Amino acid sequence: MSDEPARASAIADLMRAGREMSRLSMVFRYAIAERLGLTVSDLECLDHLADTGPATAGQIAERTNLTTGAVTSMLRRLQQAGYVSAERDPTDRRRVIVTLRPERVADLERPYERFAQRTAQLIEDYTAEEIRLLARHYERMQAMYHEELDHLRDSDTPPRSA
Template sequence: MSSDRSNYNELMLSNLELGRELSARTLMFHAAIAERVGLSATEHKALDLLSRSGSLTAGQLAEVTGLTTGAITGLIDRLEKVGFVRRERDSSDRRKVVIHPVIEKIEQEIVPLFVSMSQQTEILLSRYSEQELAIIQDFISRSIALLQAETNKLRSNG
């Protein structure tokens, strides 16, 4: 029984270390993408969140990114300057500004940079059974929720 526990502990430690490595490699990959299109990593990921959400107000974008409204204003200014977003007054509340991703520019300049990674990820995932894919999906979904909660904790206690 103790060898089972020892193996479990080794696997836990190994997976925690692999998670750190995956996080670092993911960050470096997205930083390289951002650099290629003239954005910071934060601008790139905020644009990704915006493009998947559709249009958001500046306040909503601040909320989904966890950035302050002041930081979001500067970020939106930079994204607008390079043509990845456009601002528009909210028709129902003129005090609000809605941020729209410029999908054509994103598809032209950013999406092609992900083609190889997407293809390689599909090949990697195809190695797993349906049951294994469900476990991977569960782990990733729970990891996302955990990261959001921990990010919110860090931001609210800072």
């Protein structure tokens, strides 16, 4: 007897759970951004800087999928709000290096504290092997998202009108 129906059902459950997790993650991000008086793009930019360190405006545009003009406006807002500093690259004056201001990191982390504590409790009973499986899954999903974003950016197909 084949295990195919059970596997197909498990895959459908996984896909459904992934879509719901993605949706809830987005709703959560919007709520956090609103609480901080930011847009979701602002928050994505700040998260990127927190994860990777200083970045150019072009790198931020790529990460957030915004135009360079939109990134320029966003960076102006974030500078005025005191979240980032932006300095000309000394080796290439055409580029701007954006840095998250360390004194603002706690402000950005505070809304996530409860979620981080609950996540730690959630995985408390997971084995190291189970956690590594989840980490591999997330890493593979991230790689796939990057590939799909590149494909969408490079595609000759124009966006569909609503």
